[in-house]
Amino acid sequence: MGIFEVFPSMFILKLGIVAFYIGLVVMILWTVLKLIRGHYQKTGERKWQRVTAWLNVIILSPVIMPIVFGPIIGYYAYKIEPNWIEVTEQTFIDERFPKGIEDLTIVQISDLHTQQYGQREQRLVSKVNRLRPDIILINGDFINDQQGWEPVYEVLAHLKAKRAVYAILGNTDYYYGRESQIIDRMKGVGIEVLTHRAVKVEVGLQKHFWIVGLSERWGQHAYYGHVKYVDLAFEGVPVEDAKILMVHDPVQADMPILNKYNPQLILAGDNHGGQVGIPFLRHFSDYANRPYLGGTFYVQDRPLYVNRGIGVKTLPLRFLCRPEITVVKLRKN
Template sequence: MPEKVSRRSFLKRALGFLSAAFGINAGGYYYARDIEPRLLEITNYKISDNTIPQAFHNKKIIQFSDTHLGFHYDLKQLEELIKKINKLKPDIVFFTGDLMDEPNKYKESNKIAPLLQKIKAPLGRFAIYGNHDHGGYGSDIYKSIMEEAGFILLLNENRKIEISGSSIQIIGIDDAMLGRPDIKLASENMDESLYKILLSHAPDLADGASAFNINLQLSGHSHGGQIKLPFFGALVKPPHAERYHEGFYEIGSQSPLTLYVNRGLGTTRMPFRFLSKPELTVFTLQSNSKK
């Protein structure tokens, strides 16, 4: 779907919601604009699997996503986030896309890498492209920032993380809206016996990824709907996050892929969140293996 259509749809539906739910209530407007977007929720989950090696038992992964710096999210918030991440002492950190809202218009891009460099993760820091990382002629800007920050930027490729002779596989694919995701290329030369984590900004690509023996997919993009209605759910589901937009899903019948969709940290198009708090996700790996 063209970005222009998506933007118009987002604005129309979001404005309709705000008008219906809040009317002229300044308190409701203030909450959705200035309070909930800053109510960071740290969610904790255990991930168990027979293919997770004993060497990775209790290793901690942190996922953060969709900061959209420059639109209702600033460097001070990023700095506070990084302090929270380091306090949690992750072993691995994943960023699943959309660093800046408009990369070529963001005036403080030179200040981002020095902040991201402060993230401590002894087993590695990995990132992928989101649609906003490509948008605004941002592909090279984003690549430069993440590499300067010491992140491994995965573009339709995979890497191993090793501990004491045991490994897990990390796969990263390009964005679905403005990039060229290629799960087949990204999966080349993988060890099929290893536990595999796929990073895909777009959650709906999980349907195709489920055919590649992926154990866990981590995604963002949806902002959890950004604005939700009780008993109705997500009001706005962007392209490639229409099927899966928040939390856990099991995809496939045999050896199903587990998908987790992070709600992200910033906002886009409109500076509101309602019933969709910004999220930092902590996953603790649990090995069921005797190896």
């Protein structure tokens, strides 16, 4: 794979802009150095030598530091952090949740972007299964390209939940697969795909809540935020019942129609946490200007949790933004 396939042209452009500004700063500092030198040469050469030593360090640091630490940081971001999966726990409280729901262990993962059943995927399976989840929720974007489907089915076949594994499909899944075929193959490895529909989850005697799924279907007039797909997903779900909504793109939490159905929690993915944890450097990725990169937000007075995902896309690296498995704990107030 060539460098321009790994680093898109926009990345090269931004890298050139950064290099230009670094060069500009060096030129400004060098000009200041020349002016100061002229002043101190009049007052004594020894004092000037001490000053110029420090100024040389300041001027050369922007050049030397990337040369010294760049390869180390690059190796960490490319090889170490993408495989260093973090398990986080998030608790959400609502009076409409049924009593007994606190005993459920719900695990959320998202954005696997699988290309092979490799080290990261093996660690994902091991970490998820060690949590002994009752329910696993997967928020879409299983693959990066057509070749990823067979490895991802292998990953999914190894995930174990006491009750069920529910998934929705993301935009990338529709780019490289047919919906009906994906649903059939996932069913074969024990995954139930919620394509604009809901399932009832029993909790204790005559108590339950709902998990509602909105897959990110693409096509003519088929964008999954369209009103008809939201209505279809919530069909048969009583408004007064507790419900969790699974979406791929977190901006769907902004949809006014959700006030009609009033989910108590929205779980999303898609944005990978930005892949880079430093805002300035994030401009090298596709995530610089996206809202809801990762973590908990409150949108239309309801909680939205955005998982940082497992895989990577566009840039094959992560920096200060580890892959995430989320343990979702629900409690009645």
